[in-house]
Amino acid sequence: MMKLKRIHTLRKEDVLREEFQKVGLSEVLSGINLDVEPADSPAEIEKKFRSAVQRQVKKHVKNMALEDILAFVNQVSDGPYQIDIQLLSPPDTEREESIFKLLSIAGKVKTEDIIPYHPVKLDLKIFNKNQIAYTLLRKELLGRFHMRERGLVKNMNEIGYFKFADIYKLITDVIFSNTLHAYATAQSEYLQFKIAEYYYLRSHNESIQVMPEDIFFQQLLQKTLKHYKLSLPAKNHREEVLFDTTFTLKDFDGSYKEMPLSNAVKNLIIPRLIRTISNIREKTKQMMNEHSSYAKAFQMKKNISPTTSMIMQKNEFLWMYGEVELDNDVDLQKFHNLEIEFTDLRTQLGLKQALDHSFRIRKLGRHKAAGLYYSYYKATVIDIDGPSSYAHELGHQLDHTILPGQVLSEAINFDPIISMYERVVEANVSKLPSSDSFKMKWEKKRSYYFYPSEIFARSFELFLSKSMQLSSSFLKSDYNSPEYPLDKDFLSQIHQYFETVLAMHAGQPMKVAMQ
Numbered sequence: 205m206m207k208l209k210r211i212h213t214l215r216k217e218d219v220l221r222e223e224f225q226k227v228g229l230s231e232v233l234s235g236i237n238l239d240v241e242p243a244d245s246p247a248e249i250e251k252k253f254r255s256a257v258q259r260q261v262k263k264h265v266k267n268m269a270l271e272d273i274l275a276f277v278n279q280v281s282d283g284p285y286q287i288d289i290q291l292l293s294p295p296d297t298e299r300e301e302s303i304f305k306l307l308s309i310a311g312k313v314k315t316e317d318i319i320p321y322h323p324v325k326l327d328l329k330i331f332n333k334n335q336i337a338y339t340l341l342r343k344e345l346l347g348r349f350h351m352r353e354r355g356l357v358k359n360m361n362e363i364g365y366f367k368f369a370d371i372y373k374l375i376t377d378v379i380f381s382n383t384l385h386a387y388a389t390a391q392s393e394y395l396q397f398k399i400a401e402y403y404y405l406r407s408h409n410e411s412i413q414v415m416p417e418d419i420f421f422q423q424l425l426q427k428t429l430k431h432y433k434l435s436l437p438a439k440n441h442r443e444e445v446l447f448d449t450t451f452t453l454k455d456f457d458g459s460y461k462e463m464p465l466s467n468a469v470k471n472l473i474i475p476r477l478i479r480t481i482s483n484i485r486e487k488t489k490q491m492m493n494e495h496s497s498y499a500k501a502f503q504m505k506k507n508i509s510p511t512t513s514m515i516m517q518k519n520e521f522l523w524m525y526g527e528v529e530l531d532n533d534v535d536l537q538k539f540h541n542l543e544i545e546f547t548d549l550r551t552q553l554g555l556k557q558a559l560d561h562s563f564r565i566r567k568l569g570r571h572k573a574a575g576l577y578y579s580y581y582k583a584t585v586i587d588i589d590g591p592s593s594y595a596h597e598l599g600h601q602l603d604h605t606i607l608p609g610q611v612l613s614e615a616i617n618f619d620p621i622i623s624m625y626e627r628v629v630e631a632n633v634s635k636l637p638s639s640d641s642f643k644m645k646w647e648k649k650r651s652y653y654f655y656p657s658e659i660f661a662r663s664f665e666l667f668l669s670k671s672m673q674l675s676s677s678f679l680k681s682d683y684n685s686p687e688y689p690l691d692k693d694f695l696s697q698i699h700q701y702f703e704t705v706l707a708m709h710a711g712q713p714m715k716v717a718m719q
Contacts, residue, residue, distance in 0.1 A: 452468075567587065
């Protein structure tokens with residue numbers, strides 16, 4: 205029996221929290237729901253994100269005991285944005301009475317009733333810069349008080365003004381800012397790629413070299429462009445260069461780790477973060493479906509005929525897979541032909557054995573899929589009427605197995621393909637009439653089409669069909685649908701990527717002539 209990873213919980217909220225923790229994101233974010241539109245700007249996405257986090261913070265904190273609130277605030281203050289809380293005793297001086305009076309106004313409570321709402325003094329620390337504010341832990345403050353200085357008319361000239369902060373908004377700011385900062389730090393290589401891509405795209409759009417002004421920045425940028433095989437247009441006879449100061453050297457070299465993020469970096473990292481959250485949710489959904497009673501396609505059927513059972517015990521697919529299952533209605537002569545094609549395919553690709561995996565040909569009608577790949581159960585399944593889905597499912601299998609413990613489609617070196625895929629497919633879809641059936645499906649399933657593992661599997665299909673020029677029952681008869689971009693630059697990029705990946709997988713150089 206195949207060895208499986210231990211399952212600790214099947215509660216969706218717990219699984220979500222675990223997945224968020226794996227990538228270093230606050231578990232509070234696991235409960236947020238975002239309705240982000242493709243046309244939303246980074247600023248609009250940030251506003252929606254902050255609102256969603258604040259709703260979750262209120263829900264999370266509302267019924268906490270005092271000691272739990274203090275522990276929670278300490279927990280989220282794990283970055284350059286920190287809150288230190290000091291409980292306030294009943295006032296003894298005019299200054300303290302003024303603070304309590306202003307808190308009662310801000311919280312719309314009577315001064316004599318304020319103690320149960322836990323008035324506190326806050327020491328706010330942002331990159332080693334401190335400021336003092338006051339709030340109530342058990343009450344929202346009026347919007348006009350948040351991060352504003354206020355004083356009483358009767359004595360403000362003598363004792364001055366005091367800053368106030370709504371605790372929910374403040375915790376939201378801390379979670380948002382620390383999350384963004386930690387995520388940007390972890391995504392430094394991605395940021396360098398996106399900044400290089402920005403100058404590459406603008407240069408080609410303007411038909412002139414666009415560069416930052418800083419000479420050292422230019423040198424680093426040129427190295428990154430070369431690394432990702434992004435070539436700028438040749439300089440014209442006047443050696444003209446257009447300088448663009450959107451990004452600074454500090455944005456590029458990681459200096460933002462010691463300071464607040466610039467708006468330019470935030471505009472890159474916020475959509476990336478939202479995509480990560482969306483991908484985690486989709487991954488968790490797939491995981492839950494895989495473990496649910498609905499996902500039965502991987503289980504061995506009973507009452508298999510003796511002839512079919514005999515073929516299951518001796519066939520070419522067993523070279524790669526530890527177990528093979530065939531539906532009783534599989535035409536065994538046609539299956540033999542598939543065996544020949546499979547041997548040719550795995551030989552040409554230099555595939556390695558995956559004896560911990562199973563291969564199954566089943567009727568997948570109720571799954572509404574021509575093929576399925578179960579990463580947990582290590583099962584690659586194709587429909588009895590859909591052998592052409594095998595290349596796609598094999599793509600998923602390789603995505604999860606070439607590097608143990610890592611999903612290739614989630615690695616940084618696949619990001620250039622994701623980025624180009626999104627640009628080209630968006631352009632293809634935009635050219636379709638609004639009545640086009642694919643466009644109508646696209647509007648509902650856009651996020652699915654851009655899910656990294658799906659991009660990987662489709663790109664793998666295109667590599668086999670267009671780069672290797674294979675004609676196989678495991679491939680679709682044509683790839684003319686918009687989700688399969690035939691852009692020359694894109695095909696060149698996936699050619700280089702999969703040639704490298706498969707050579708690494710095979711443990712030897714692999715060169716495929718580009719058609």
